[in-house]
Amino acid sequence: MDRRTFMAGCLGMPLLAQAGGAQAQAGLTKIIFPFAAGAGGDTLCRLIAQEMAPMLQRTVVVENRTGGDGLIGIKAVKGASPDGSMVLVTTGPTMYLLPMVEPTPSFDTAKDFVPVSLLARFEFALVINPAVEAADFKAFVAWLKSHPDKTSFGVPSNGTIPHFMGSKLERDLGIPLTRVPYRGSAPILNDLVGGHISFGITTLADALSQHRAKGVKIIAVASAERSPFAPDVPTLKERGIDLVADAWYGMWLPAGSPPEFASKLGAAASAALAKPEVKEKLTAIGLIPVGSDADGLTKELAANIALWQPIVKATGYKITN
Numbered sequence: 001m002d003r004r005t006f007m008a009g010c011l012g013m014p015l016l017a018q019a020g021g022a023q024a025q026a027g028l029t030k031i032i033f034p035f036a037a038g039a040g041g042d043t044l045c046r047l048i049a050q051e052m053a054p055m056l057q058r059t060v061v062v063e064n065r066t067g068g069d070g071l072i073g074i075k076a077v078k079g080a081s082p083d084g085s086m087v088l089v090t091t092g093p094t095m096y097l098l099p100m101v102e103p104t105p106s107f108d109t110a111k112d113f114v115p116v117s118l119l120a121r122f123e124f125a126l127v128i129n130p131a132v133e134a135a136d137f138k139a140f141v142a143w144l145k146s147h148p149d150k151t152s153f154g155v156p157s158n159g160t161i162p163h164f165m166g167s168k169l170e171r172d173l174g175i176p177l178t179r180v181p182y183r184g185s186a187p188i189l190n191d192l193v194g195g196h197i198s199f200g201i202t203t204l205a206d207a208l209s210q211h212r213a214k215g216v217k218i219i220a221v222a223s224a225e226r227s228p229f230a231p232d233v234p235t236l237k238e239r240g241i242d243l244v245a246d247a248w249y250g251m252w253l254p255a256g257s258p259p260e261f262a263s264k265l266g267a268a269a270s271a272a273l274a275k276p277e278v279k280e281k282l283t284a285i286g287l288i289p290v291g292s293d294a295d296g297l298t299k300e301l302a303a304n305i306a307l308w309q310p311i312v313k314a315t316g317y318k319i320t321n
Helices: 040-056 068-078 092-096 137-146 161-173 185-193 204-212 259-273 276-283 294-315
Strands: 028-033 059-064 086-091 113-122 124-128 152-155 178-181 199-203 217-221 247-254
Touching: 028 040, 028 068, 040 059, 040 086, 040 113, 040 259, 040 276, 068 086, 068 092, 068 247, 086 092, 086 113, 092 247, 092 294, 113 259, 113 294, 124 161, 124 185, 124 204, 137 217, 152 161, 152 185, 161 178, 161 199, 161 294, 185 199, 185 204, 199 204, 204 217, 247 259, 247 294, 259 276, 259 294
Parallel strands: 028 059, 028 086, 152 178, 152 199
Antiparallel strands: 086 247, 113 247, 124 199, 124 217
């Protein structure tokens, strides 16, 4: 999907705000999404952009600046003028994991960005090859122990939440596992269907259609509670694995941005996410709308750093490995 521009509302009343001599540019805000168009996060950006435009009395556009596992887009917003013209929407993991795994971190989330809103959550799932003779998670663990030559598992990329979920599972289960990095969830699911790997860790939303079609089998989700999208599938915690690894999308502005604009932007995003038609479209693609103030996003970020920092440190993984 090419970039689309969402325009709405009257642009004759520009929103202005002062911040260290920087003045909010009248009429235009770019939402920078650092991943490719067409996936769930991109859809989220485009839906809220359309709804926020009339609330902000601005043109709101979505721009995909891909590359570097999200770093290209993140650094673009980090270096942008704090005038309200550029906003970052990205996954939580990119904002707390990348600084942990880069040998020399490219950014400091707390210092380089102003939190705006926690937008939506999504969930991860443990998905197995349908040929594996295991009806549930316990049986699958037993199968892995009896098939030490078939312990390969797919992750969407190295240095991601699924990567470190696999590391924690390896330690908790006491079973050597072989991680296979892919470029996204789709090739993982293809190789599961083809029998080339035993299991994969992907977003629940990406695996659901294959699960329902019996192409693959979801045997556990990593959320705190059973997912509304797969209520019959137990959580890892229910199966004795102390791991909750849901993820989320958040919105940030460059450091130095006017707090008044950040507050107004967050309120507009939350109002957009509260609309029934937006909720319906997001839940249809496996996203759980949230909408919060800046404090909600800050607390979520801090909780995830506390959770994942010791896990990542224990692996010794760096992005150059």
